[in-house]
Amino acid sequence: xxxxxxxxxxxxxxxxxxxxxxxxxxxxxxxxxxxxxxxxxxxxxxxxxxxxxxxxxxxxxxxxxxxxxxxxxxxxxxxxxxxxxxxxxxxxxxxxxxxxxxxxxxxxxxxxxxxxxxxxxxxxxxxxxxxxxxxxxxxxxxxxxxxxxxxxxxxxxxxxxxxxxxxxxxxxxxxxxxxxxxxxxxxxxxxxxxxxxxxxxxxxxxxxxxxxxxxxxxxxxxxxxxxxxxxxxxxxxxxxxxxxxxxxxxxxxxxxxxxxxxxxxxxxxxxxxxxxxxxxxxxxxxxxxxxxxxxxxxxxxxxxxxxxxxxxxxxxxxxxxxxxxxxxxxxxxxxxxxxx
Amino acid sequence: xxxxxxxxxxxxxxxxxxxxxxxxxxxxxxxxxxxxxxxxxxxxxxxxxxxxxxxxxxxxxxxxxxxxxxxxxxxxxxxxxxxxxxxxxxxxxxxxxxxxxxxxxxxxxxxxxxxxxxxxxxxxxxxxxxxxxxxxxxxxxxxxxxxxxxxxxxxxxxxxxxxxxxxxxxxxxxxxxxxxxxxxxxxxxxxxxxxxxxxxxxxxxxxxxxxxxxxxxxxxxxxxxxxxxxxxxxxxxxxxxxxxxxxxxxxxxxxxxxxxxxxxxxxxxxxxxxxxxxxxxxxxxxxxxxxxxxxxxxxxxxxxxxxxxxxxxxxxxxxxxxxxxxxxxxxxxxxxxxxx
DNA sequence: GGCGTGTGTGGGAGCGCTCCCACGTAGGCT
DNA sequence: AGCCTACGTGGGAGCGCTCCCACACACGCC
Numbered sequence: 001x002x003x004x005x006x007x008x009x010x011x012x013x014x015x016x017x018x019x020x021x022x023x024x025x026x027x028x029x030x031x032x033x034x035x036x037x038x039x040x041x042x043x044x045x046x047x048x049x050x051x052x053x054x055x056x057x058x059x060x061x062x063x064x065x066x067x068x069x070x071x072x073x074x075x076x077x078x079x080x081x082x083x084x085x086x087x088x089x090x091x092x093x094x095x096x097x098x099x100x101x102x103x104x105x106x107x108x109x110x111x112x113x114x115x116x117x118x119x120x121x122x123x124x125x126x127x128x129x130x131x132x133x134x135x136x137x138x139x140x141x142x143x144x145x146x147x148x149x150x151x152x153x154x155x156x157x158x159x160x161x162x163x164x165x166x167x168x169x170x171x172x173x174x175x176x177x178x179x180x181x182x183x184x185x186x187x188x189x190x191x192x193x194x195x196x197x198x199x200x201x202x203x204x205x206x207x208x209x210x211x212x213x214x215x216x217x218x219x220x221x222x223x224x225x226x227x228x229x230x231x232x233x234x235x236x237x238x239x240x241x242x243x244x245x246x247x248x249x250x251x252x253x254x255x256x257x258x259x260x261x262x263x264x265x266x267x268x269x270x271x272x273x274x275x276x277x278x279x280x281x282x283x284x285x286x287x288x289x290x291x292x293x294x295x296x297x298x299x300x301x302x303x304x305x306x307x308x309x310x311x312x313x314x315x316x317x318x319x320x321x322x323x324x325x326x327x328x329x330x331x332x333x334x335x336x337x338x339x340x
Numbered sequence: 341x342x343x344x345x346x347x348x349x350x351x352x353x354x355x356x357x358x359x360x361x362x363x364x365x366x367x368x369x370x371x372x373x374x375x376x377x378x379x380x381x382x383x384x385x386x387x388x389x390x391x392x393x394x395x396x397x398x399x400x401x402x403x404x405x406x407x408x409x410x411x412x413x414x415x416x417x418x419x420x421x422x423x424x425x426x427x428x429x430x431x432x433x434x435x436x437x438x439x440x441x442x443x444x445x446x447x448x449x450x451x452x453x454x455x456x457x458x459x460x461x462x463x464x465x466x467x468x469x470x471x472x473x474x475x476x477x478x479x480x481x482x483x484x485x486x487x488x489x490x491x492x493x494x495x496x497x498x499x500x501x502x503x504x505x506x507x508x509x510x511x512x513x514x515x516x517x518x519x520x521x522x523x524x525x526x527x528x529x530x531x532x533x534x535x536x537x538x539x540x541x542x543x544x545x546x547x548x549x550x551x552x553x554x555x556x557x558x559x560x561x562x563x564x565x566x567x568x569x570x571x572x573x574x575x576x577x578x579x580x581x582x583x584x585x586x587x588x589x590x591x592x593x594x595x596x597x598x599x600x601x602x603x604x605x606x607x608x609x610x611x612x613x614x615x616x617x618x619x620x621x622x623x624x625x626x627x628x629x630x631x632x633x634x635x636x637x638x639x640x641x642x643x644x645x646x647x648x649x650x651x652x653x654x655x656x657x658x659x660x661x662x663x664x665x666x667x668x669x670x671x672x673x674x675x676x677x678x679x680x
Numbered sequence: 681g682g683c684g685t686g687t688g689t690g691g692g693a694g695c696g697c698t699c700c701c702a703c704g705t706a707g708g709c710t
Numbered sequence: 711a712g713c714c715t716a717c718g719t720g721g722g723a724g725c726g727c728t729c730c731c732a733c734a735c736a737c738g739c740c
Contacts, residue, residue, distance in 0.1 A: 091415070
């Protein structure tokens, strides 16, 4: 099976059948405007009759491109992913790529060895562009991509001055909305459980908290800010800390649903009712939020839309020669449930 | 940038540098034994000095293969995925592929149009093999794959007589263990909420339920079997039905965590305590299970291991010419929490 | 010594495309 | 009429590999 010469039709055979030259068939396939309607129709008919599908490898070889982009997922992150996030973003990317004949390559990076191997891949131009999710500030990959002039789009950004193109959610706005909501409902001692502050996204959510508190004419009380690490256990610890420092806390904005779940568990242990004694808001609107008791009010990110946008931006960047960096920030939305 | 002749070294340049012919370099790269140690060392040195990375497209074109496999995800399924499942299985596949230079292509199939387009891809031999998750019994893809003699591995199977290679979890055994556990804890009226019975996986879990009930010397009471559809709302409906028919039910095995969550909500509404009045077990051990209140006892599937195994089986199938079908069933495990 | 057999090697041919040059042919201008 | 500019077109060259044939050379055997 699968012998040296498989029966699959080639561009040449299409040309013969259509009674035109190879060049013309190639032009039709690639949508060149420089083809007469007559020739175009003949070629299209021949393609349909023969069931011709262009050979990707040959195209790539001759055209010096790959028609493939890589979706890079740093492994440690996979674990942390609030779960629907992962598949939602993939769905968005897939949707945007569907009409293209761009292929999506999945690349998991676990170890430094794999990272350097991937760097080799990039240097060898095995992909036309790269989609990078969940970048850390110390990740060397974005800089490498920039240096190689490889089109790339990050999901999130490393800092305010991110130079590589990115698509991010409005973390500041989302956090601000959440905290404002708490304050508007009459909560006066609203605390926050932050993510690891060496992550930009965590700092953004903390900024949103601060902005909302200040906008309400209150001062930010450092006793009401507890550091978490985006994990459930971190949420627990932070909540205990908060309760110890400010027993009269009546509202908590956790920078992730998982931390909110941890906080909620501690509140239960301590006999505090949610939302009566303490109102609680998370971030991400994950499956966990919907299944908590009471169901958790949370900030939703337009995850699928982010995936879609990332793909679109990357395709644009690949299409144009010059590398204009694009920065897109998508709005977040407060999903109200029963924890406020 | 990225001009016609990029500076990347070619096999030919490596050959010149090593003072050997193209053929010898090719042999070294592909691990042929028919190379003298001297030549091999020279070539390897040249490769290292030049930072040579083989051109994939050229290889694919000349060798009539692609070094790529497709992971196919039927879109409607993504939504249903108990969430960690998705990323776990990908992680397993990635781990197995890491040492290979096989690429993983992600293919989402949403519409019939996309399905037929993918069929074209397959016919054009754009991948060396296919990994298919979550197949329905009426899915035409497996048969197509078989017909094309394309190496393929399913995650799960369509029926007992599945002809295509597959890797599946021991659904029957897992369900049996869950129900036996309930019976061993003294529950006498143990019900089950099934998945859609046109899905083989749902039938397997129902079989496991039956086997456990019969093994306990009890007869299967049809009144204790309610049909769900793997969704939370389906679990709700089924639980209401069950309560109406058998108000004295004291144990429920739900064929998915999501349905268990639905059932749990109804039980709460009806004032039944879990686990005191009704013990509850789910299937999948998803994030939801861990975050339910009380935390849900559930049957865990070795998801990452399944991904790993799928990849391994596929690679084997690609490596050998003949198509020997492989069937692997991996053990499941009951994870005990607080709902029993 | 002649003949086989085996092992390592070089390099031609070709995979199926895209790129681009060269060649008509038709139309617009002076 | 003569020229210049399009436009549409055919096909050569070449992308970087793998495959495989042919050859050289080192053995062993009769």
